[in-house]
Amino acid sequence: MVQNEQTPATATKSDERIRQVGFLTHMMRRPELGAVAGLVLVVVFFFFTADPSMFSLSGLMTILAPASQLGILAIAASLLMIGGEFDLSIGSMVAFTGLIFGALLTNFGQPLWISIAFTLLLAAVMGAVNGQIVIRTRLPSFIVTLAFLFILRGLTLVGLKWATGGSTQLRGIEDVVGDGVLKQVFSGVAFQPLFTWLAEHDLIEKFDNGVPKVTGVPVSVLWFVGVTGVATWVLLRTRVGNWIFAAGGDPVAARNSGVPVHRVKTGLFALTACAAALVAIITVLDAGSTDARRGFQKEFEAIIAAVIGGSLLTGGYGSAIGAFFGAIIFGLVSIGLTYTQFDSDWFQVFLGSMLLLAVLFNNFIRRKVTGER
């Protein structure tokens, strides 16, 4: 049920104990594709209620940008969840690594590449420490990473005050970074010439002053897609992927079968922290500033996206593509509501209802199609 790799023809054919199953059913059984049903529902809803500009190219980009930042976190969180653990310090880690990154650039005047490398390294180390504490003490990761949620958030505040001399906002990062190739890898938009060309030939919308409404694809979207691809490949096709499923499904059984459960979990914690650092780098470079509230409650949103995408909170089951769609659904709902006429007082009511409906619908469709009861 978890994986549906192709089967040697000899195996499945002609067993009278299997009913014939259509291609659609087969596809819908994959956990990730269930999330598509939720996505369709949400899109249909907005199609009828939202301003048409939502479904224009530029509208989609305004949705994809936040969805992709959340999505990078969600995919890491979902890998960690498949591996049987939680990380509640993701959001604080975004703020903390953002501070480290910003301080390296401004206060220490380091070049961009050193700052990026050091930030990622530090995040990996801190994630691994998180993981080691969880493993060695055998405490639930919930409580350990919750402690780090507070600790890192607090350190960010202290660090910011130190770095800025009393403020909780570190600015002026744009000025020191300049405009190298490396910066373009982590911030701004890609494929700019293409979009300019398209605009010149009136293939995409532009503003009255001739600038295309969409100047390119935000690089975070590319990262998002890339991370999804790699994570999916690792999960479904590699040894480490098998170990992740095993470690989350039943750590004792996995250990007894020779899976290095502890190393896998430590690695996943490090990975999650790195994903947070990546998002921090992208947002800090994009915004040119960082503050004490960056990433607030992002751990929550990441877990929501992973769960919408079909990952089990108890571990051992889930997919990266599911988290991909989960993040898009979440982004669509939260930005999409601003395209509608609903009063913002009702925002949370709608957000909650849409989430519930999307998950319910996804679930309903999956059960209908697979005949599961």
Place this chain on the structure above:
Amino acid sequence: MVQNEQTPATATKSDERIRQVGFLTHMMRRPELGAVAGLVLVVVFFFFTADPSMFSLSGLMTILAPASQLGILAIAASLLMIGGEFDLSIGSMVAFTGLIFGALLTNFGQPLWISIAFTLLLAAVMGAVNGQIVIRTRLPSFIVTLAFLFILRGLTLVGLKWATGGSTQLRGIEDVVGDGVLKQVFSGVAFQPLFTWLAEHDLIEKFDNGVPKVTGVPVSVLWFVGVTGVATWVLLRTRVGNWIFAAGGDPVAARNSGVPVHRVKTGLFALTACAAALVAIITVLDAGSTDARRGFQKEFEAIIAAVIGGSLLTGGYGSAIGAFFGAIIFGLVSIGLTYTQFDSDWFQVFLGSMLLLAVLFNNFIRRKVTGER
């Protein structure tokens, strides 16, 4: 390991395959008493770092008041966790039931007892609905109650604006309630005459004007103790308690053995919602007002307290007394820091570290004592 009821003497005596175990070890094996170790650590820490006024009678009451409100939620959350489910809508439920209660009193001019009864009833119904959705759809309770977190929070805002004609704070509750016996059951302090008497005889501190510094025990503390007692009795001594452990430990096995798992879970959801309503009633009567941000993130704190108290996030294991101590530890740490000289910027760092240390210490002691590895 979960329960250590007394054993008929015939059973344990003289089996050469059991090592002798001291009384202390026996006690420490109880999940709740592990939390005591954490409490001791925290108290020792503050004993050396905090202002002595923290450990005066009034200092302790200051800590107990918020701890008891959190504790009522934590015990309900911990029962629900033992039963294998989560409720993330607790905090929003506090706000929502607070609004309902306040609106009944002011806008609808209902007497206090009707307002209380209706509020509790409504909460029970909403909790049961939550539970039914979780059970019928077989979605994780995490995602369902998360949706309700948003929905209820949003409805509270909308409702408040409607009830007040535009403000986010509903007030004037004190004026309509008056000062009956029923009010004293839910708000203010108890044992007032005793404390006055104690102060008159100089047994407790008083202000210069002769009023005792502590005029009584906040009723929320009494509720807290009462709820702990009832919950412990139910868990350890009754049929429903056995069902709760069973439902959380392995719902399939429990169902196969004839335990009405669905009814147990629905009941627990209703109970949790009622606990939230109780806290709402107490705080609304105490504060004389309610606003849109009441109970913000209380679900989180309740779960933290339950986990500190030794409840397993995966269900089937835990205790009400553990949650009791967990809530006190959490209250002690969060209020206690204001008695120390530490710079408040470090608040969250300390909160996180103390939580981690308390849980680690608790864990360490338990393993030391039980010889578990």
Place this chain on the structure above:
Amino acid sequence: KDIKIIVVSHGQANDPFWSVVKNGVTAGAKDVGVKVDYRAPETFDMVAMSQLIDAAVNQKPNGLIVSIPDASALGPSIKKAVAAGIPVISINSGSDVSKSLGALLHVGQDEYSAGKAAGMKLKEMGGKAAICVNQEVGNVALDQRCKGFGDGFEGNVKVLPVSNDPADVRAKVKAALSANGDIDTIMALGASTAGEPSLAAVKDVGKLGKINVATFDLSADFLKAVAAGEAAFAIDQQQFLQGYLPVVFLANYAKYGLIPGGDVPSGPNLITKDKAAQVVELSAKGIR
């Protein structure tokens, strides 16, 4: 043709301060007959806010109203709006950068100077040692109120981080007061969330009247305390105007091309004992 205006602020709809702004927006829209949308990120999140501005620009409104708590993060999005030909008015925070980002004008007064004004007033009342009760540490707007207060007060100021829970605020303020007997001034950063429980705590330790309690923003119960002489004052930015005026301005700009020539300072307005009684009712309705 309908005139549509979008407001993007950094304050959530359930924040007592911003709910008044929103009421102003709604009232303005009704008075001049335009459509408005009020948007804010779920938490104080500058990245999300810039994304909301992008989404707003994409809808091509006839006017855009924004608050600017972080010019670096929001600047590019605001500039994009201006470049797209959308008239922008900034409110509340960002008076210093408003012009350079291309906004037509700024309505409001920044948190820092409001804090400073309050600090100076409390110093004048004889304060020496104060706590600043902050219910949302890390929210730049509140941090600035505290910072401004400290700079104006010039005494010993300690920040007391609390949550939104009245029981918690009350306990922490009580703890702070009993741990440090020198405290003679309390500056709360929100009237209902921090101010009222602080007052209760002062009552609990028996120092009512001996400690000056002041708060940002208004709430009916706090104002009653001010009127009764139990609390010092409440400081008000008259944020209703921060919502009301820009809507009216932008509507007139869209209809007739009319716009005031300069920034509009909406506050601060210290509400002391003499004025408090009149404001109570309005505050209960979310207008003040």
Place this chain on the structure above:
Amino acid sequence: MADSKAATSPPLIEVNNIVKHYGSVIALSGVSMKVSRGEVLCLLGDNGAGKSTLIKALSGVVRPTSGDFLVDGKRVTFNSPRDALDAGIATVYQDLAMIPLMSITRNFFMGCEPRKGIAPFRYIDFKHCNAVTHDEMRKIGIDIRDPNQAVGTLSGGERQCVAIARAVYFGAKVLILDEPTSALGVAQTSMVLKYIHQVQQKGLGVIFITHNVRHAYAVGSRFTVLNRGKTLATCAKGEISIDELQNMMAGGKELQTLSDELGGTI
């Protein structure tokens, strides 16, 4: 009671043409069987033949996709295992239905807790429960150290014994045992077989699943063999020899070779 096996009374349990699909998997494709009072029906068959699925349908754990189910000649539909228990059908599941984190006593009485006291204050008398548990376990040949030990720390066989003792203690009309002896030691196995015999004598119906032909032959009065989700054959004890039965259980596979190789002792 033992003479209630009258030919006129309807069988305790009768199923006709039961079909069960799990998604695309067909676990049962039309199985029929019946058990009467004072009879031990051995349900035999290869791995994956559908034995457990069949008894799960009988005990209300899964709802059959189609088919008739009669108890005492009356058609019934069980919506949950509770219904089956209330109808007097107690089951030992192959996966035992125990909660590892809970104590032996709590597992023993799970779902059927005896209570003391008056209405809102009724409680479980754990002293009594512990004593009962200890006694019942001793009867089956296990001397448990402490009834408060968590079931998760018991050995596989000990756990099996808890499940069997529980079912026997609470069984009223029909006792269903899904491979109860598979994890048991020699002494415990004999004990269980003796139990089955006793229960049968009392006039209850027993459904006994096993892969051990000797155990089946020792206590069974009738044998129903399943194969790939279908009834292969049903016969009474007198009609078949132990070797024929063994061959049938293996689904007719060629056993002779190996059995010979290993000295015919399997």
Place this chain on the structure above:
Amino acid sequence: MADSKAATSPPLIEVNNIVKHYGSVIALSGVSMKVSRGEVLCLLGDNGAGKSTLIKALSGVVRPTSGDFLVDGKRVTFNSPRDALDAGIATVYQDLAMIPLMSITRNFFMGCEPRKGIAPFRYIDFKHCNAVTHDEMRKIGIDIRDPNQAVGTLSGGERQCVAIARAVYFGAKVLILDEPTSALGVAQTSMVLKYIHQVQQKGLGVIFITHNVRHAYAVGSRFTVLNRGKTLATCAKGEISIDELQNMMAGGKELQTLSDELGGTI
């Protein structure tokens, strides 16, 4: 290879006086045993005697509280099951060590995944893996429908077969089987016993735990009987009759009565 059973070479595995405490529970209180090349050691004993605990110590799952452990005459300490696997010891645990949510193939290769491709892009060739799984399962007598089916949906016996097939496929020096036949059908049981025989012929050492005296007698070359955490006796096949062995397995309890009652067929 079969002649490597030379008397001079040290035993493959030897343990002396192994003690294991779980908290206050004493599971093993001084057990000794050894296995040589080409030998099948049957580990017998009552429920809760400590057999599983002993083999968990051998396969690195638990660390013994005290005692010596020698592999090929050299003293070793296993810190994890990985160490044991690397030393060529493959184990079928009583609880199988399978992940219910994962597919049969993934479970089969868990921990020992074969890989293809170059360094950072190495991947598992699932086509190959599925084929291997299908073949190995067919060899043991199970025709699985689809190697991608989740293990959790297999019948108890099918699951057992996956665990056995896996251990046999990856076993190198010593194969430990903890009650492998308990859930198996007749045909599968013969298959497993045949396997044990084959593996023994290849010169591997086998530790075989069972409660079925016939199975033990069929394939065992030596028998070690545990009782209440202690070694009760060790003897070679020639030295003991099947009935004596059965009595010893039951810990000397009185079996005669029942065995007679039921016709001596147990």
